[in-house]
Amino acid sequence: MSAPQDRCRLVLIVPANDDAANQAKTLEDALRGGDVASVIIPQYGLDDATFQKLTEVLVPIVQEAGAAALVAGDSRAASRSKADGLHVVGNAQALAEAVENFAPKLIVGGGNADDRHKALEQGESNPDYMFFGKLEGDIKPEAHSKNLALGEWWASMIEIPAIVMGGxxxxxxxxxxxxxxxxVALRQAVFGYAGGPAQAVAEANALLDEKAPRFGG
Known part of the structure; x- marks a missing residue:
């Protein structure tokens, strides 16, 4: 995950889909839409073997588009698919173990922190990023207010980059x-968009280009 340009960048979360070929095509479409920093690939309900096959299809698509491919949960699938990173959903101990075992070879980040104390505990292992929200937490049009508040507090205090789940x-x-x-992480906002995922990514980037605050002056 390269450093931000001068504003907040998009992270895409691949939605669940029973058809891997369809999932691959949808992801390709989204990545054609414009700047994406990284893509998180969750396991959802897939068994390990099926998930590994899926990551082997999706990871190269992400990397060819110039984004970082992050596999959620399964370190073996992350390694075997030559993903760029591992997204850890577990607690502080799980995150610390992943950082110890896989960084700096892989980008290692994650988060399951729903309060400041847990966030600071997870930050102690110095992951590459912290994630506020749930990968499937985009159930309302707007981002969850608690995640926004945690993200704002974290960004003002801590140098580790943060991803906040959008709506x-x-x-x-x-x-x-x-x-x-x-x-900002988006899932349904991009992959459920009526105009298609490429248009959604283009519109999200245009919105951020026009109105997002700039970093560092």
Whole structure:
């Protein structure tokens, strides 16, 4: 995950899909839409073997587009698919173990912190990023207010970059950017967009280009 340009950048979360070929095509479409820093690939309900096959299809698509491919949960699938990183959903201990075992060879980040204390505990292992929210947490149009508040607090205090989960509406990306965090994660806002995922990514980037606060003056 390269450093932000001068504003909050997009992180895409691949939605669940029973058809891997369809999932790959949808992801390719989204990445054609413009700047994406990274893509998180969750396991959802897939068994390990099926998930590994899926990551082997999706990871190269992400990397060819110039984004970082982050596999959620399964370190073996991350390694075997030559992903750029591992997204840890567990607690502080799970994150610390992943950092110890896989960094700096892989980008290692994550988060399951729903309060400041847990966030600071998870930050002690110095992951590459912290994630506020749940990968499937985009159930409302707007980003969850608690995640926005945590992101704003974190960005004002801690140098480790943060990703905040957005809502199911593209406009939620702007509210996330206004907290000062480096990245906004979108799932349904992009992959459920009526105009298609490429248009959603283009519109999200246009919105951030026009209205997101700039970093570092």
């Amino acid at each position: 199911s509406d593209i406009a939620s990306a702007l509210a996330v950017s206004e907290t000062g965090v480096e990245f």
